[in-house]
Amino acid sequence: MKILVCISHVPDTTAKINFSPDNKEFLSSGVTYILNPYDEIALSKAVDLASANNGTVTVIHVGDAGSEPTIRKALAIGANDAVRINAVPRDAQFVSKQIAAYVKQNPFDMILCGRESSDHNSSSVPVMIAERLDIPCVLFAKSLTIDNGNASIESEIQGGKEVLSVPMPFVAGASEGMAEWKIPNMRGIMSARTKPLLVVEAVDAAVHSGIHHFEKPAPRSAVKLIDPENAGTLFEVLRSEKKVI
Amino acid sequence: MSVLVYIENIEGNFRKPSFEIISFGFALAQKLNLPLVALSIGKVSDDELKLAGKYGASRVLNAGNEKLSVLSEEAYASVIAQAAKQEDAKVIIMSSSFAGKSIAPRVAVKLDASIGENVVDLPETGGSFIIRKGAFSGKAFAFVELLSDVKVLSVMPNSYKVVENPVQPELSVFEPQLRDEDFRIKVLEVKRATDKVSLPDAELVVSAGRGLKGPENWGMIEELAEVLGAATACSKPVSDSGWRPHSEHVGQTGIAISPNLYIAVGISGAIQHLAGVSNSKVIVVVNKDPEAPFFKAADYGIVGDAFEVIPKLIEAAKAFKASQN
Numbered sequence A: 001m002k003i004l005v006c007i008s009h010v011p012d013t014t015a016k017i018n019f020s021p022d023n024k025e026f027l028s029s030g031v032t033y034i035l036n037p038y039d040e041i042a043l044s045k046a047v048d049l050a051s052a053n054n055g056t057v058t059v060i061h062v063g064d065a066g067s068e069p070t071i072r073k074a075l076a077i078g079a080n081d082a083v084r085i086n087a088v089p090r091d092a093q094f095v096s097k098q099i100a101a102y103v104k105q106n107p108f109d110m111i112l113c114g115r116e117s118s119d120h121n122s123s124s125v126p127v128m129i130a131e132r133l134d135i136p137c138v139l140f141a142k143s144l145t146i147d148n149g150n151a152s153i154e155s156e157i158q159g160g161k162e163v164l165s166v167p168m169p170f171v172a173g174a175s176e177g178m179a180e181w182k183i184p185n186m187r188g189i190m191s192a193r194t195k196p197l198l199v200v201e202a203v204d205a206a207v208h209s210g211i212h213h214f215e216k217p218a219p220r221s222a223v224k225l226i227d228p229e230n231a232g233t234l235f236e237v238l239r240s241e242k243k244v245i
Numbered sequence B: 001m002s003v004l005v006y007i008e009n010i011e012g013n014f015r016k017p018s019f020e021i022i023s024f025g026f027a028l029a030q031k032l033n034l035p036l037v038a039l040s041i042g043k044v045s046d047d048e049l050k051l052a053g054k055y056g057a058s059r060v061l062n063a064g065n066e067k068l069s070v071l072s073e074e075a076y077a078s079v080i081a082q083a084a085k086q087e088d089a090k091v092i093i094m095s096s097s098f099a100g101k102s103i104a105p106r107v108a109v110k111l112d113a114s115i116g117e118n119v120v121d122l123p124e125t126g127g128s129f130i131i132r133k134g135a136f137s138g139k140a141f142a143f144v145e146l147l148s149d150v151k152v153l154s155v156m157p158n159s160y161k162v163v164e165n166p167v168q169p170e171l172s173v174f175e176p177q178l179r180d181e182d183f184r185i186k187v188l189e190v191k192r193a194t195d196k197v198s199l200p201d202a203e204l205v206v207s208a209g210r211g212l213k214g215p216e217n218w219g220m221i222e223e224l225a226e227v228l229g230a231a232t233a234c235s236k237p238v239s240d241s242g243w244r245p246h247s248e249h250v251g252q253t254g255i256a257i258s259p260n261l262y263i264a265v266g267i268s269g270a271i272q273h274l275a276g277v278s279n280s281k282v283i284v285v286v287n288k289d290p291e292a293p294f295f296k297a298a299d300y301g302i303v304g305d306a307f308e309v310i311p312k313l314i315e316a317a318k319a320f321k322a323s324q325n
Helices: A037-052 A065-077 A092-105 A124-133 A185-191 A228-242 B016-032 B046-052 B071-084 B098-110 B219-229 B236-240 B271-277 B293-297 B306-324
Strands: A003-006 A009-011 A033-035 A056-063 A081-086 A110-114 A137-147 A151-155 A158-168 A170-174 A197-199 A209-215 B002-007 B036-041 B060-065 B089-096 B113-117 B128-133 B140-146 B151-157 B168-171 B185-192 B204-208 B229-234 B261-265 B280-289 B299-302
Touching: A003 A037, A003 A124, A003 B071, A003 B261, A009 A065, A033 A037, A033 A065, A037 A056, A037 A065, A037 A110, A037 A137, A037 A170, A056 A065, A056 A092, A065 A081, A065 A185, A065 A197, A065 B271, A092 A124, A092 B098, A092 B113, A110 A124, A124 A137, A124 A170, A124 B098, A137 A158, A137 B098, A151 A170, A151 B185, A209 B113, A209 B128, A228 B280, A228 B299, A228 B306, B002 B016, B002 B071, B016 B036, B016 B046, B016 B089, B016 B151, B036 B046, B046 B060, B046 B168, B060 B071, B071 B089, B071 B098, B089 B098, B098 B113, B098 B151, B113 B140, B113 B280, B204 B219, B219 B229, B219 B306, B261 B306, B271 B293, B280 B293, B280 B306
Parallel strands: A003 A056, A003 A110, A056 A081, A081 A197, A110 A170, A137 A170, B002 B036, B002 B089, B036 B060, B060 B168, B089 B151, B113 B151, B204 B229, B204 B261, B261 B280, B280 B299
Antiparallel strands: A009 A033, A137 A151, A151 A158, A158 B185, A209 B140, B113 B128, B128 B140
16 A cells, blocks of 8 residues: 655644744744644554555655755654655645656555645645645545545544545545654654655646735734623623623 | 636535635636636535525536445545536635545645635635635635636635535536446434534534543533534543543634634633634633733633633523523
């Protein structure tokens, strides 16, 4: 079983977010970058599935050489090898086209992604990869088991969940709870240094969108404290001051 | 040319997020001076379809083919793309619900379109087409310019108000081409809790954290939510400990919500939690620790023990509700 895991390289979840004075660019100096947390769940799941099914895990990333530490982290967690498509990721159409082009040349039984990245939060890349490869996708997968070449996937839907039978190959998006987080051990970290990391050049792809500017949310005004003895007045206050109830 | 909205139904009924989408679509269509067409997929009665007219859709396409009665994201994306071509749609809009997020990117690829996800405002359309969306897990907004001739938007639930613009809609049957390949996924089982308020599009949310000490104490949270007609949610440590299901976890790695009112009980307010809830219109924090960081991000705060405060809130909520009726 060949599993591909798509990873992105994102600011640490505790990082302070700052922009250039014209708000056109995210300022990355002083920001630690990490493996996108959802992708880490996908990778943990892939490593489990590969060890249970005699499979291999390849991670793929679209980015410049600056993201190699994140790729090495994925190798330390347990991926067998890695592919970096050497291009600045422009938008979801662009990134999905790069990954789909690679997969068309190098087929996989399963492609796992995080259900979203913690920087753009768009959730488009996994679905677009599936569309470009004309294969099924379950974006909000909660659990995934393999039986006789079919996957059984529990998927989140509005107001509940559904159980799906999905033929391979497919794309699935990982959410929390799909796998236990894996912490790389010393052996993993050592071996990650020598695992293969293939760099391939990008294919031509049109850019469909671009960041115009960023904005930080307006700060909230100072908190109004309500006396716990009269906690019950809360709803009257919410009605008269905010009209939200 | 037109603006096309895809409106989701749940078991044959449209719900508030669908009316938000039509209202959003109507306002955008007015800005662009284009007609608004609504598309429904699956089995929906004519009376229900006509509801789309109440919010401004002048035409309603009904893809009611029996094969489409169960959601297949692949087939639905194909139907939407075919409808968009037939109607020469310049903008295709849907909800950024679980289904919408799984369908919109496929439609964008099929139409070689720009995509704007999780849109929270009407786009700017003077010259450039610029959408506003959440980024960095709620810590910022990104304004994204969509460059292609055709645009696909997914709009965040609760970010656009339902506005009535009544017209008599023309209903027409839409018969798309369907491929067997688009029904590869077999739905074995659907489990829907119809008696509970769904969290992603809830207007009111009551959430609790480790301050509640254990899963056996959630009864009062559920009661408060029920009285208010709110959805329940929780913090990450709570779902990690198995006290509550992961589907209730709001925050950076859980779901991001934008309700009108978010009541957080016994949650300290770590940056990862705030990321998922900072788009709430009003935040109320109940915590016995006056130094809890969440108070800095709240509109109202009650410094007190949840076990004393919540029963008071339940009584007050009951009285409040009774006074409203």
